[in-house]
Amino acid sequence: MSKYPIGWYKFEESKKIKKGKLYTINRFGKAFVCFRSSDESVHIYDAYCPHLGAHLGVGGKIEKDKIVCPFHGWKYNTAGECVEIPYCKSIPKRAQLQSYPSVEAARGIYVYFSEDFRKPEESIPAFLQKPDLDFRQLDSLQIDWNKYEKLSEIAVNSKFPIQAKGPGLFISQESNSFKDFQMIISGTPLNDQVLDLTFSCSIDRNLNPFQKMKFKSTAKNQVEKILQHLL
Ligand code: FES
Secondary structure, three states: OOOOOOEEEEEEEHHHOOEOOOEEEEEOOEEEEEEEOOOOOEEEEEOEOOOOOOEOOOOOEEEOOEEEOOOOOOEEOOOOEEEEEOOEOOOOOOOEOOEEOEEEEOOEEEEEEOOOOOOOOOOOOHHHHOOOEEEEEEEEEEEEOOHHHHHHHHHHHOOOOEEEOOOOEEEEEEEOOOOEEEEEEEEEEOOOOEEEEEEEEEEEOOOOHHHHHHHHHHHHHHHHHHHHHHO
């Protein structure tokens, strides 16, 4: 059985993935490659070429929205299908890169992770894609993987109004003197020992700079309280 629950996790910050470059990213104890295509969408795959297992992120490149394997030059389109093999007319059926569903929202890239490459059974929470909300990262740290259980526990029983929205996503409803807002807590396992934890908050784009500042300071205080409870 998989060590990691199936579902949505934050994969990377949007700003770190630029168009036309191939990135290697390690999560869930394994290597992935990802890139942003010319239509701005982000694509995530297993890092190893199905031909003879070369690591695509070591010397591989993007050419016209296709990943080119550094070893024998097989080319894969955004769906992960091999579409070109140098000096060869037929393409074997098994020449398919394993890909993972992803969504970009709230300044982050989210991946639906399952070890057997399932399709998502649910979407990421709708408010993450609301155009009138902006999202700001407040804190980010790496903690011991065994704290994951505790994060799930505080989501069900404690003084914090936190709801689990997936194995790697927790939402906390907060308020200050102006308005309610949401805090997003994402917990993504890097491997079976390290959990990458990030805190962000939603900010109404229509607020003035002073109100936005008040939001951030209320949210930062709440992050500190949650961390004291968690660590
Ligand atoms: S190992 Fe990738 S093309 Fe051969």
